[in-house]
Amino acid sequence: MSLVIDRTIVTDPYQRIADDETIPERGAVLVSLAAWQANAQNLRERSDPIGVLLRSDEHPEAIAEHLAELQLVALDFPTFRDGRAYSYARLLRERFGFTGELRAVGDVALEQLHYMERVGFDAFEIDSDDPLAAVATADRDFSVWYQPSGYRRPSAAQLRSGVKPPAAA
Amino acid sequence: MYRYDEFDRTLVDERVEQFRRQVQSRISGELSEDRFKPLRLMNGLYLQLHAYMLRVNVPYGCLSSDQMRKLAHVARTYDRGFGHFTTRQNIQYNWIKLEETPDLLAELATVEMNAMQSSGNCVRNITADHYAGRARDEIEDPRVWCEILRQYSILNPEFSYLPRKFKIAVTGSPHDRAAVGVHDIGLRMHHNAAGQPGFEVLVGGGQGRTPVIGKTIRDWIEPEHIVSYVEAILRIYNLYGRRDNMYKARIKILVNALGIDKYRELVEAEWAEIRDGVLKIEPAETARIDAYFQAPAYERLEDLGDELKAIGRVEPAFGAWLRSNVVDHITTGYAIVNLSLKAPGKIPGDLSADKMDRVADLADEFSLGQLRVSHRQNLVLVDVRQDDLHTLWQELDAIGLATPNIGLASDIIACPGLDYCALANARSIPIAQDIGLHFADSDKLQRVGNLTINVSGCMNACGHHHVGNIGILGVDKRGKEFFQLTLGGSSDENASLGDRVGPGLPQSEVPAAIERIVDLYLEIREDDECFLDTYRRAGMEPFRQVVYGAGDAGQEAA
Numbered sequence: 083m084s085l086v087i088d089r090t091i092v093t094d095p096y097q098r099i100a101d102d103e104t105i106p107e108r109g110a111v112l113v114s115l116a117a118w119q120a121n122a123q124n125l126r127e128r129s130d131p132i133g134v135l136l137r138s139d140e141h142p143e144a145i146a147e148h149l150a151e152l153q154l155v156a157l158d159f160p161t162f163r164d165g166r167a168y169s170y171a172r173l174l175r176e177r178f179g180f181t182g183e184l185r186a187v188g189d190v191a192l193e194q195l196h197y198m199e200r201v202g203f204d205a206f207e208i209d210s211d212d213p214l215a216a217v218a219t220a221d222r223d224f225s226v227w228y229q230p231s232g233y234r235r236p237s238a239a240q241l242r243s244g245v246k247p248p249a250a251a
Numbered sequence: 252m253y254r255y256d257e258f259d260r261t262l263v264d265e266r267v268e269q270f271r272r273q274v275q276s277r278i279s280g281e282l283s284e285d286r287f288k289p290l291r292l293m294n295g296l297y298l299q300l301h302a303y304m305l306r307v308n309v310p311y312g313c314l315s316s317d318q319m320r321k322l323a324h325v326a327r328t329y330d331r332g333f334g335h336f337t338t339r340q341n342i343q344y345n346w347i348k349l350e351e352t353p354d355l356l357a358e359l360a361t362v363e364m365n366a367m368q369s370s371g372n373c374v375r376n377i378t379a380d381h382y383a384g385r386a387r388d389e390i391e392d393p394r395v396w397c398e399i400l401r402q403y404s405i406l407n408p409e410f411s412y413l414p415r416k417f418k419i420a421v422t423g424s425p426h427d428r429a430a431v432g433v434h435d436i437g438l439r440m441h442h443n444a445a446g447q448p449g450f451e452v453l454v455g456g457g458q459g460r461t462p463v464i465g466k467t468i469r470d471w472i473e474p475e476h477i478v479s480y481v482e483a484i485l486r487i488y489n490l491y492g493r494r495d496n497m498y499k500a501r502i503k504i505l506v507n508a509l510g511i512d513k514y515r516e517l518v519e520a521e522w523a524e525i526r527d528g529v530l531k532i533e534p535a536e537t538a539r540i541d542a543y544f545q546a547p548a549y550e551r552l553e554d555l556g557d558e559l560k561a562i563g564r565v566e567p568a569f570g571a572w573l574r575s576n577v578v579d580h581i582t583t584g585y586a587i588v589n590l591s592l593k594a595p596g597k598i599p600g601d602l603s604a605d606k607m608d609r610v611a612d613l614a615d616e617f618s619l620g621q622l623r624v625s626h627r628q629n630l631v632l633v634d635v636r637q638d639d640l641h642t643l644w645q646e647l648d649a650i651g652l653a654t655p656n657i658g659l660a661s662d663i664i665a666c667p668g669l670d671y672c673a674l675a676n677a678r679s680i681p682i683a684q685d686i687g688l689h690f691a692d693s694d695k696l697q698r699v700g701n702l703t704i705n706v707s708g709c710m711n712a713c714g715h716h717h718v719g720n721i722g723i724l725g726v727d728k729r730g731k732e733f734f735q736l737t738l739g740g741s742s743d744e745n746a747s748l749g750d751r752v753g754p755g756l757p758q759s760e761v762p763a764a765i766e767r768i769v770d771l772y773l774e775i776r777e778d779d780e781c782f783l784d785t786y787r788r789a790g791m792e793p794f795r796q797v798v799y800g801a802g803d804a805g806q807e808a809a
Contacts, residue, residue: 137748197408228402230529238258
C-alpha cells in the first residue's frame with residue numbers, strides 16, 4: 083500500500099487510530115467518524131493535524147460544519163463497485179468548500195484514478211507494485227472530458243468556449 | 252445529425268486506446284476477470300454463452316449511411332456477417348473475439364461511433380422517438396437534448412459506479428414512441444400553462460423482474476435545466492440506492508421504498524443547490540448543438556397522398572405497405588418509411604452485412620443519407636419523397652425489408668434468448684419466428700390491426716414482454732422451457748403492465764394460444780377498437796377461457 087500525492091510516493095504523516103485505541107497526545111491522526119464525534123473536544127485542543135475517515139455509508143454532511151478543523155478527509159471504497167464516495171468528494175469540494183487533503187482509501191486501483199481526480203481527490207492509497215506507473219497511466223488516458231466538476235482542468239464545453247487549459251505541470 | 256468536433260473525436264480515440272490497454276492487461280493476466288468484467292461491460296462487451304457480444308451505441312437511434320456501411324464492415328470482418336438491432340436502438344454483434352475488439356472499436360471511431368457505457372452500472376445510451384425531428388405531432392425535436400445528455404453522461408466521473416444500470420428515454424411528441432414510462436428517467440416534452448415547451452420528468456420506471464411504470468417527479472421543467480435536474484436525480488440515487496442486492500438496486504426500488512414524494516423532496520433540495528450552476532445550459536450551447544439537427548433543405552413538393560392511395564388500390568401489396576409502414580412527414584410531399592426487420596420466419600432485429608450495405612445505399616438514394624433505428628427493432632428512412640415511395644418499395648421488397656407489418660402482430664420484439672444469452676431461461680427467437688410465420692397471411696394481419704407482441708427469454712425482460720399487448724415470457728420449469736402469456740401491456744403515453752393469463756405453456760402450444768386470443772378479439776371487438784382497447788374493456792376472463800378452456804385450468808399456479 084502506497085500513499086501517492088502529487089504523483090509522488092510519500093510517507094503517510096497520519097497515524098490511523100482504531101476505535102478501541104487511545105488517541106495519542108501528539109502527532110497527526112486519522113480517526114473514524116464515530117471516534118471524531120466522541121472525542122471532538124479533545125481533538126480540537128491538540129495542535130497536530132486531524133483527519134476523519136468516512137465509510138461509504140457515512141455522508142459528509144456529518145462533518146460539513148467542522149471542515150475548518152480538519153486537514154484530511156479520507157473516503158473509503160469498500161469495493162471499487164461502490165461509487166458513493168465520488169458523490170461525497172464532489173459535495174466536500176464543491177458544496178462544503180473543503181480545501182484540505184481528500185484521500186481515496188480502500189479498493190483503489192488504476193482504473194478509478196482518473197474519475198477520482200476529477201471529482202476532487204488529491205491523495206490516493208494505492209495497492210499496486212508500481213503505484214506511480216498506475217498514476218502515470220491514468221494521467222495519460224484522457225486529455226479531454228465533458229463534465230464540468232470541481233477539478234482544476236477545464237471540460238470540453240469550457241475548451242469549446244475558449245477557456246485555456248493550464249500549462250503542463 | 253450531430254457530428255464530432257475535435258474534443259468528441261479525441262475523447263473517443265482516447266477511450267479506444269484505454270480499452271486496448273485494458274484488454275492487453277487482461278490477456279497478459281495482469282487484470283483478473285473479476286476486475287476486467289466491469290471495465291469491459293462499461294465498453295459494451297459481454298461474455299455470452301458461446302462468445303463475446305459487443306453492443307455498439309446508436310445515439311438516440313440516429314445513423315448515417317456511412318455509419319451503416321461501417322456496421323456492415325464490422326459484421327463481415329469481426330462477426331459472422333450479421334448484426335442484431337436492439338430495443339435500446341443499439342446494435343449487437345454476437346461472435347466477437349476479445350483480442351480484436353480494440354481494432355474494431357478504432358474502426359467504429361472513424362465514423363464517430365463507440366460502445367461507451369452500452370453496458371455496466373452507468374448511464375446507458377440515451378434513446379428517443381425514432382421519428383424525432385420529422386413527426387407531425389412533435390412539439391420540439393428532442394435530439395438536441397439527447398445529445399446534451401449524451402455528452403453529460405459519457406465518462407461522467409461521479410456516476411460511473413452507480414448501484415445499477417441507468418436508462419434515459421426522451422420524447423418530443425405527446426404520442427410516446429420511445430417508451431419513456433418504462434425507463435429510469437423518462438422525459439416527455441409538453442407545453443406548460445403559459446404555452447412554453449418543457450419536459451415532464453418521470454422517474455423509477457423499468458421492466459426486468461420488478462416492472463414499474465415511471466412516476467412523475469416534476470410536471471414541467473425548462474429544458475435549460477434538464478441536465479442539472481438529471482444530475483440531482485442521479486446523485487440522490489448514487490447516494491441512497493441499494494448496493495447489497497443487485498436485484499434491488501435499480502432506482503425504481505429506491506423510489507418505491509421512499510415513495511415518490513420523499514424522493515421528489517430529496518431531488519428538489521439537491522437541485523436547488525445546483526440549478527443555476529455550471530450545468531445550466533446556455534443558449535449558445537443549445538444553438539451550437541441545435542445547428543446539427545436543422546432540417547435539410549426540402550424541395551417544395553405537392554402532397555401525393557391521394558395518388559398513392561389510388562396506386563395502392565391497384566397494387567394491394569403496395570397499398571398494405573403504405574398503410575402500415577409509411578408515416579406522415581412534417582414536410583408536405585415527404586414521408587417517413589419504416590423498414591421491417593420482421594419478415595415472417597426471420598429473427599427479429601437481425602440484419603445481414605449485405606443488407607446493411609444495401610440499406611445504406613437506399614438511404615443515400617432516397618433519404619438524404621439518414622437512417623434511424625426504432626426501439627421496436629426496425630429501421631427507418633426519415634426523409635423520403637412521396638414520388639419515390641413506389642420505387643423504394645420495390646427496392647425494399649427485393650431485399651425482404653418491405654413486410655407490411657409495422658405495429659402489427661408479426662412486428663414482434665424479441666430478445667436474443669437462450670440461443671445466445673447467458674441469462675436466458677428459454678429461447679425467444681423460435682417463438683417469435685413461429686408467430687411471425689403464423690401471421691404471414693397479410694390479410695389477417697391487416698384485419699387484426701395494431702397489436703404488439705413482445706417476447707423475453709427470461710424475467711430480465713429485454714424483450715419488453717411486460718409492455719406488449721401480448722407478452723410472452725420464457726421460464727424454466729424443472730429443466731423444460733415454458734412460456735407465460737400476459738395481456739394488456741403498453742409502452743405508449745398510457746403505459747400499462749400486462750396481466751398474467753395463467754400457467755406457462757410449452758412452446759408448441761404458444762402459436763395456437765395466440766391465435767385463439769386474436770380470434771376472440773376479432774369476434775368481440777366493437778367498431779374499430781384495437782386489441783388493447785378490447786382487452787381493457789372486456790377484461791381477462793374471456794381471454795383466459797380461450798387459452799385454457801372454460802374449466803379451472805387457468806387458475807393453477809405456474
